[in-house]
Amino acid sequence: MAMGVPIESSPPPGWEREGIDSLLGMFPPGRLSEIVGPRSSGASSLLLALIARITTSGSGEGGGQVAFVDGMDALDPASTAAAGADLSALLWVRCGGRLRVALSAADLLARCPGFALVVLDLDELGPVPASAYIRLQRAVEGTPTTLIVRSERHREGTPASLVLATRRLAPQWMGLRPLTRLAGLRSEISIARSRFHAFSDGGSTGSWTLDWMLSQ
Amino acid sequence: MMRIACLLTTNEPAAHATLLQVALAHSPRVEDVGGGSVYLDAAGLRSLFGDDATLADRLRDAAAAAGITIRVGIAASRIGALAAARFGSGATVVEPGGDAAALATAPLSLLTLSEALATRLSRWGLRTLGELAALPTAGLFERAGAEGVQVQRLARGEDPRPLASWRPEPAFEESVECEWGLETLEPVVERLGELAAHLCGRLGARGLAADGFEWICRLAGSRAHEGALTPAVPLTEATAVTGLLRLALEARPPRGIVEGLTLRARPTRAAPAQESLTDPSRPSPRFLAATMNRLVALVGSDRIGAPALLDSHRPDAVGLGAYASPSPRRNERGESGSGNAPVLALRRLRPPAPAAVTLASGRPVAMRSSRLAGRIVAGVGPWRSSGEWWTPEPWLQDEWDVELADGTLCRLAHDGSAWHIAGIYD
Numbered sequence: 001m002a003m004g005v006p007i008e009s010s011p012p013p014g015w016e017r018e019g020i021d022s023l024l025g026m027f028p029p030g031r032l033s034e035i036v037g038p039r040s041s042g043a044s045s046l047l048l049a050l051i052a053r054i055t056t057s058g059s060g061e062g063g064g065q066v067a068f069v070d071g072m073d074a075l076d077p078a079s080t081a082a083a084g085a086d087l088s089a090l091l092w093v094r095c096g097g098r099l100r101v102a103l104s105a106a107d108l109l110a111r112c113p114g115f116a117l118v119v120l121d122l123d124e125l126g127p128v129p130a131s132a133y134i135r136l137q138r139a140v141e142g143t144p145t146t147l148i149v150r151s152e153r154h155r156e157g158t159p160a161s162l163v164l165a166t167r168r169l170a171p172q173w174m175g176l177r178p179l180t181r182l183a184g185l186r187s188e189i190s191i192a193r194s195r196f197h198a199f200s201d202g203g204s205t206g207s208w209t210l211d212w213m214l215s216q
Numbered sequence: 217m218m219r220i221a222c223l224l225t226t227n228e229p230a231a232h233a234t235l236l237q238v239a240l241a242h243s244p245r246v247e248d249v250g251g252g253s254v255y256l257d258a259a260g261l262r263s264l265f266g267d268d269a270t271l272a273d274r275l276r277d278a279a280a281a282a283g284i285t286i287r288v289g290i291a292a293s294r295i296g297a298l299a300a301a302r303f304g305s306g307a308t309v310v311e312p313g314g315d316a317a318a319l320a321t322a323p324l325s326l327l328t329l330s331e332a333l334a335t336r337l338s339r340w341g342l343r344t345l346g347e348l349a350a351l352p353t354a355g356l357f358e359r360a361g362a363e364g365v366q367v368q369r370l371a372r373g374e375d376p377r378p379l380a381s382w383r384p385e386p387a388f389e390e391s392v393e394c395e396w397g398l399e400t401l402e403p404v405v406e407r408l409g410e411l412a413a414h415l416c417g418r419l420g421a422r423g424l425a426a427d428g429f430e431w432i433c434r435l436a437g438s439r440a441h442e443g444a445l446t447p448a449v450p451l452t453e454a455t456a457v458t459g460l461l462r463l464a465l466e467a468r469p470p471r472g473i474v475e476g477l478t479l480r481a482r483p484t485r486a487a488p489a490q491e492s493l494t495d496p497s498r499p500s501p502r503f504l505a506a507t508m509n510r511l512v513a514l515v516g517s518d519r520i521g522a523p524a525l526l527d528s529h530r531p532d533a534v535g536l537g538a539y540a541s542p543s544p545r546r547n548e549r550g551e552s553g554s555g556n557a558p559v560l561a562l563r564r565l566r567p568p569a570p571a572a573v574t575l576a577s578g579r580p581v582a583m584r585s586s587r588l589a590g591r592i593v594a595g596v597g598p599w600r601s602s603g604e605w606w607t608p609e610p611w612l613q614d615e616w617d618v619e620l621a622d623g624t625l626c627r628l629a630h631d632g633s634a635w636h637i638a639g640i641y642d
Contacts, residue, residue: 020558040625044561044642065498074563076639077523077534083559087523091539093511094519104514112507114499123563144497168623171594179596182617184560185625185641212560214617214641 023189023208024053028161028196029144032137036154037166042187044074045083045212046166047119047150052084054117064116067091067109071102071122082215091115099125103132110139110147122151133158154192163193172211184213217312219258219268220379222297223275224287227252231284238279238286240384242271248382255294257379272307291315293375299326299345315373320346327367333360345371388426388481390414397436397473401465404433404474408465409458411479416454419483425450427538428482429457433470441470446538449504450484456505463513508539529603530611531629531638532564561642562627568636573628580616580628585637590620598630617641 027033027050037043057063063086068075073094081087093109095102099122106120120136122128133149137159140147154163167188174181190207223239225231232252239246242265245257258271265271272288279286288307289300296315299322300308310318319326322345324337336359342348349371356364369375390411398404408431419426427450433441445464451457499507511520521536571585582591597616604610615638616628625641 040623040641042560042642044563045558048561049558072563073566074639075523076532076562076564077525079559079561080523081525083561087525088537090522092521092523092536093515095515096519101514105511108507108510108514112499112503114497114503171619171623171625173594173596179594181596182625182641210558212558214560 020049020208020210023210024050026162026164026191026194027146027148029146030140030142031147031161032133032140032159033146033148033162033164034154034158034160035148035150035164035166036152036192037187038152038168040171040185041166041168042185042189042210042212043150043166044121045185045187046164046189046210047121047148048080048083048085050148051080051090051117051119055086055089056084057116063089065089065091065114066117066119067093067112067115069093069095069102069106069109069118069120071095071099071120071125072097074121074123079215097125099128103128103136106136106147106149107139110136110145113143113145115145117146117148120147120149122149124152126151126153126155128155130155130157133160160193161195162191165190165192169209172213182214184211186211217259218292219261219312220291220294220297221256221258221271221275222289222291222294222301223254223256223279224289224301225252225279225284234282234284235279235286236382236384238275238282238284241278242275245379245381247379253298255297255379258290268309269307272309276307291318291373293370293373294377295319295326295370295375296373302326316349319371319373320344320349322346324348327370329367330363333363333367336360386418386422388415388418388483389478391476391478393476394474397475399473401469404470404477405458405462405465407477408461408479409454411477412457412461413454415479415481416452416457419481420452422483424483424485425452426457426481427451427484429461430480430482431461432478433474434476434478435470435472436475437472439472441472441474443468447505447508449508449539451505453505456509459506459509460512463509529601531601531613531615532566562639563642564639565637568629568638571628571635571637573630573635580618580635583618583620583628583635583637588620588624588626588637588640590622590624592618593621594619595628597628 035043035046051066054066055063066089068090070092073096075092077087093105095105102120102122102125106118109115109118136147169186169188171182172184172186173179174183186209188207188209223235225235235252235254236248239254239256243256243261247255249255261271265274268290272290275288276286287301289297289304291297291300291310292312292315296310296318299319300310303322324342324345326345348368351368353365353368356368392407392411428446430444435441443464445460447460522539524535524537526533526535565587569585569587571583573580574582580592580595583589595616595618598614600614602612612632614630618628619625627638629636629638
């Protein structure tokens with residue numbers, strides 16, 4: 001059995017408000033971005049944090065609208081609400097594991113003006129032809145819409161302006177022996193590719209270590 | 217010269233609705249007081265119905281024909297007509313100039329008084345409107361203020377306020393009869409599209425949209441084909457409505473020759489795309505409706521909408537509500553969502569993936585399924601939850617949070633008979 005690492009529940013260790021704010025502010029509008037990472041690497045948690053930021057980003061009167069194309073029907077609204085997102089500002093499209101349907105839905109939503117963020121969550125679905133990425137990129141060009149594709153692996157040849165890679169560092173358990181509760185997950189997020197930022201080698205200025213806390 | 221008729225019936229919604237119809241059949245200006253009371257403007261009706269007494273009898277007869285019993289009072293003021301209707305013989309007319317005398321014996325309870333003023337008048341020993349009317353106005357103003365003077369004017373039969381005219385809600389319904397029966401779907405959709413254009417025009421003229429549509433196809437042989445649809449966003453665009461109607465009719469076409477069509481719209485106030493300059497923009501209803509139509513055709517109407525948490529502790533108790541250009545919601549936290557601590561997301565497996573789990577001392581040590589497999593190196597649980605035991609479908613679940621040897625964190629669940637993977641933490 002793995003050694004448990006006791007942590008405090010509040011405030012979350014290693015969490016810097018400025019750090020995650022700068023991370024969430026990196027996604028360029030009018031461009032295609034990617035979040036890639038294996039299972040349990042924090043990629044979905046990063047997406048939820050971004051959705052929460054956008055849906056509550058108004059000046060006190062409400063936030064932007066988000067469309068979530070869910071390729072594998074994997075979105076957990078309870079986690080989304082716990083992350084602070086306004087569910088009424090979220091349009092959830094469940095595609096039931098159909099890749100072509102997911103791509104078509106994302107293309108339609110990317111061309112519908114008014115959404116601040118369109119997410120295409122492919123997870124394990126694939127392979128996605130590079131032409132589909134190019135079509136999506138062109139759909140949002142010149143608009144204020146941010147388009148993010150979340151998948152397990154980065155595909156070479158895509159026109160993504162920003163690719164963030166997530167990596168699992170360690171799960172966070174409460175208690176020593178026996179373990180009493182799963183508290184969260186520590187993960188590292190690094191810039192695998194960026195057309196707008198000087199750091200693209202995953203160095204110290206281009207990576208973040210975040211603790212994602214399990215809501216109870 | 218003002219002439220007001222007061223119509224009273226029992227305080228029942230159905231009777232009140234009938235009373236309104238009776239009043240509207242006799243006068244275009246009707247005030248709906250509610251609770252079985254209606255005022256109508258009786259001035260100028262002499263040439264149509266005769267004198268006031270004849271009008272009162274006619275109103276009672278019309279109400280009786282409609283199935284309700286009413287009391288009628290006609291006077292020069294609302295309060296005078298109310299007193300005549302309430303305390304008269306059933307059809308009472310107060311001659312012009314006689315309101316004050318008719319009100320003199322009426323109790324103070326006829327007036328709508330504030331609690332403080334009612335208490336004060338009671339302490340003064342006043343019981344009738346006549347006693348209130350006889351008080352010196354200047355002294356009443358000094359002691360009871362403007363409200364005292366206002367109710368005294370009413371007690372004297374002086375009511376300058378005009379009738380607050382009431383009109384029935386317009387019925388957004390259009391019908392067409394097809395002289396030649398329609399045998400195929402295309403002309404049916406075409407006729408419905410014309411009806412939708414008329415309805416959308418009427419809705420748009422009032423600044424409204426429709427959040428629901430119902431249609432009736434009258435078929436040969438006195439049969440009918442009915443249906444309804446609820447668009448994902450309130451619509452005012454006839455083309456969008458026609459597109460939805462086409463999809464609905466293609467999914468469930470009328471089985472027979474269509475001889476007539478009726479289309480009804482449920483009106484609602486359409487939210488603007490941007491409430492204020494400081495708010496982020498929202499998708500415009502026009503573009504959103506077109507996009508939603510195509511998405512519904514792509515994934516199905518039951519797989520698109522705004523996620524909603526159901527009032528249940530059952531795992532994954534979520535539903536899909538209508539996504540309809542949400543109205544502004546005040547952000548009570550006053551800060552952006554990034555102010556929350558980062559939350560670990562759970563990726564649900566829908567449906568949950570069945571798993572074969574190996575136990576040691578009651579704890580899972582290995583698992584195998586179509587999605588995940590491996591040795592379990594750490595785990596906590598079980599977290600038991602159950603509910604709805606009072607229904608035919610009770611549920612019980614033991615949940616474990618486990619870490620596999622490859623580092624995957626997932627949620628295992630045992631529902632009393634089998635194991636499955638509820639989700640993967642990511």
